[in-house]
Amino acid sequence: MSLVGSYVALSKPLVAALPVFLLAWLRFGIGALAIPHWLRKPIDEPPMAPSTKRLLFLESFLGNFLFTVCMLFGVSLTTAVSAGVILAAIPTVVALLSWLILRERIGPRVWAAIGLAVTGIALFSLSKQELTTDIQQGLSPDSLHKPLWLGNLLVFGAVVCEASYAVIGKKLTGSVSPKRITALINLWGLALMTPFGLYVAWTFDFAAVKPTIWFLLVFYALAASVWTVWLWMTGLKTVPAARAGVFTVMLPISAALVGVGVLGEKLSPLQIVAFGLCLLGVVLATLPSRAAAAPRSTE
Numbered sequence: 001m002s003l004v005g006s007y008v009a010l011s012k013p014l015v016a017a018l019p020v021f022l023l024a025w026l027r028f029g030i031g032a033l034a035i036p037h038w039l040r041k042p043i044d045e046p047p048m049a050p051s052t053k054r055l056l057f058l059e060s061f062l063g064n065f066l067f068t069v070c071m072l073f074g075v076s077l078t079t080a081v082s083a084g085v086i087l088a089a090i091p092t093v094v095a096l097l098s099w100l101i102l103r104e105r106i107g108p109r110v111w112a113a114i115g116l117a118v119t120g121i122a123l124f125s126l127s128k129q130e131l132t133t134d135i136q137q138g139l140s141p142d143s144l145h146k147p148l149w150l151g152n153l154l155v156f157g158a159v160v161c162e163a164s165y166a167v168i169g170k171k172l173t174g175s176v177s178p179k180r181i182t183a184l185i186n187l188w189g190l191a192l193m194t195p196f197g198l199y200v201a202w203t204f205d206f207a208a209v210k211p212t213i214w215f216l217l218v219f220y221a222l223a224a225s226v227w228t229v230w231l232w233m234t235g236l237k238t239v240p241a242a243r244a245g246v247f248t249v250m251l252p253i254s255a256a257l258v259g260v261g262v263l264g265e266k267l268s269p270l271q272i273v274a275f276g277l278c279l280l281g282v283v284l285a286t287l288p289s290r291a292a293a294a295p296r297s298t299e
Contacts, residue, residue: 001247003231005254007223008071010262014220015076017213022204024068025197026217028190031225038183045177052175055168059181060188063165068189068224070158077151079259086155086252091117091281093163094245101167106242109284113246116281120249120274162248169233170241178233186225249278 092114098104260267
């Protein structure tokens with residue numbers, strides 16, 4: 001989730017240099033070139049049922065295709081800090097979906113952690129920094145007239161997609177290996193994005209793109225299509241979806257920190273307090289329970 005947050009923030013200069021659909025298409029293409037060997041079915045893995053194949057498509061459609069479109073368009077219309085604020089809603093949405101779809105029992109500590117994340121979002125919303133951060137980033141005057149509300153709405157759409165991705169991923173890890181899930185949903189993402197990417201690439205001037213953007217694109221592609229997916233799916237094999245959802249608070253924290261450290265945005269004291277609440281939620285949800293920590297007595 002920390003890696004996701006970093007590439008969400010760093011996608012801001014990418015969408016300034018590359019059209020969204022071209023950027024997304026190149027991301028999936030680079031990912032497909034990096035992990036073709038992950039497509040092989042392990043010997044001990046059972047054949048995929050039709051329902052599993054449908055879930056794989058849905059995982060890619062929501063978690064790759066729609067998430068990428070909503071996130072990249074949203075980030076291009078708002079600030080990295082604002083995107084981080086909205087993305088902090090992911091733990092709550094993941095918990096609700098895991099309760100509704102997976103029928104997972106959510107304990108009091110996890111609910112309390114979710115409550116801390118929501119409180120952090122509320123504190124963030126008290127800070128009105130959209131216009132000042134755009135000025136501090138040195139963006140063009142036209143950026144001040146962008147529909148920030150639309151950008152924020154698209155980022156919230158990405159929140160729903162990411163939460164669905166977490167819940168569906170939990171079901172998939174029961175029958176498909178994390179590496180194979182990573183490779184298969186990336187291929188679906190490439191297939192879904194190819195018509196849009198080819199259309200944009202036909203008239204795009206690739207020679208005008210700076211070398212630093214290409215290096216950033218490779219990092220973005222590998223982080224988004226390979227590293228983060230494999231790490232997340234591997235973790236979901238043993239961690240309940242609702243508890244894993246609490247870790248998604250690292251996404252907005254990382255996005256905002258990159259926005260501050262790399263993109264020149266600013267954090268207010270109120271936002272720092274909000275970060276502290278989010279981190280406290282992670283600690284609360286992941287500390288060993290008293291029952292698990294206590295040694296079992298013997299007769």
